[in-house]
Amino acid sequence: MVRVPLTLSERERGERLGLALRSARAGRSIVDVATRAGISPETLRKIERGRIPTPAFFTVVAVADVLGLSLDDLLSGLAADTGRIPDGEMATLGR
């Protein structure tokens, strides 16, 4: 077993990320945001629906940039969804 498949927690974490991005997108269309972010609409759709649970770093950066989101705010929003994550435990989240 060389690369372990994503765990359930990791997939759920991806879902929360997707929900956060989707709500930040507000009224704008997927096509519009994806194009501005330089990714394909399918990819953004999959991220928002949680079907890409661990997107590439710069993909998330680009989308957050288009949406005017701070990454730190985005992350703290994710943590808030499942209750408080104590300091130092973000590292092992989902493992």
Added chain:
Amino acid sequence: MVRVPLTLSERERGERLGLALRSARAGRSIVDVATRAGISPETLRKIERGRIPTPAFFTVVAVADVLGLSLDDLLSGLAADTGRIPDGEMATLGR
């Protein structure tokens, strides 16, 4: 053409990310930081050396968390390395 290979700019961007993480690691060992971040030392090593130019979002998050880095600061540091990136152009960086 289904998935385009990474461009030179994207690889260079990955190198800058790696350098930023490496300098933030300061004196700590790769093994120590990687273990706390929940990833393998080889993976962190590859990220720092730019051999993984677009790591997974949560991988970077975990490492930055261990290093006490703000993601927003990390990113603005990357931008500063190659001069100012105007608002709204982060999205198309490296394309």
Added chain:
DNA sequence: CATGACAGTGATACTAATACCGGTGCCAGA
């Protein structure tokens, strides 16, 4: 000198991310 820890490399194996395509369904406007 021997040993152990760490950095680094390259190969291998496997899963995941991403893009493109074809199809479906919904809905607003001509």
Added chain:
DNA sequence: TCTGGCACCGGTATTAGTATCACTGTCATG
């Protein structure tokens, strides 16, 4: 009604990320 745009899905093809392993080299310490 027809048409166009958007959302969504499933399949396909390709590259990338990640872990494990087996090495080498360096350096400090016994």
